[in-house]
Amino acid sequence: MRLRIIAVGERMPDWVDSAFDDYARRLRSSMPLELHELATARRSDGDAVRAVTDEGRRILTQLQPRDHAVALDERGPQMSTVELARWLESRRASGQDLAFVIGGPDGLAAEVLARCPQRWSLSRLTLPHGLVRVVLAEQLYRAASVLAGHPYHRP
Numbered sequence: 001m002r003l004r005i006i007a008v009g010e011r012m013p014d015w016v017d018s019a020f021d022d023y024a025r026r027l028r029s030s031m032p033l034e035l036h037e038l039a040t041a042r043r044s045d046g047d048a049v050r051a052v053t054d055e056g057r058r059i060l061t062q063l064q065p066r067d068h069a070v071a072l073d074e075r076g077p078q079m080s081t082v083e084l085a086r087w088l089e090s091r092r093a094s095g096q097d098l099a100f101v102i103g104g105p106d107g108l109a110a111e112v113l114a115r116c117p118q119r120w121s122l123s124r125l126t127l128p129h130g131l132v133r134v135v136l137a138e139q140l141y142r143a144a145s146v147l148a149g150h151p152y153h154r155p
Helices: 014-027 048-062 081-094 110-115 129-148
Strands: 003-008 033-038 068-072 098-102 118-120
Touching: 003 048, 003 129, 014 033, 014 129, 033 048, 033 129, 048 110, 068 110, 081 129, 098 129
Parallel strands: 003 033, 003 098, 068 098, 068 118
Antiparallel strands: none
């Protein structure tokens, strides 16, 4: 199973890139993790609707037909690490690749949400998008560690 993160936003701080790369490297042997960054659309004259629509169109071009897409959305349900591990195991058994979608500053387009059969909230807190990448990568690694019986995760 291949894991991909499709994220709006480029030029993250060095600490974001470094932390993400570290967890992606750790996952390489069990569940390869890729990051696809998309440029944030221009928001001229405060036109967030047009920007979200443009970002949504570009996100949809990155999703493959066989991807099980998961929208990172503050209104989605939350999972514990053990629940995430069980969910990952069931997704791996399905044979589908996973694509996690992180929207831009104004969220995800309705068309993207419609394409994602699942929504997931990492926290009820509002997190910077760079931090979302790091937390998501770390939790995927932690869940993979649970499945492998590795001692990284200590409940």
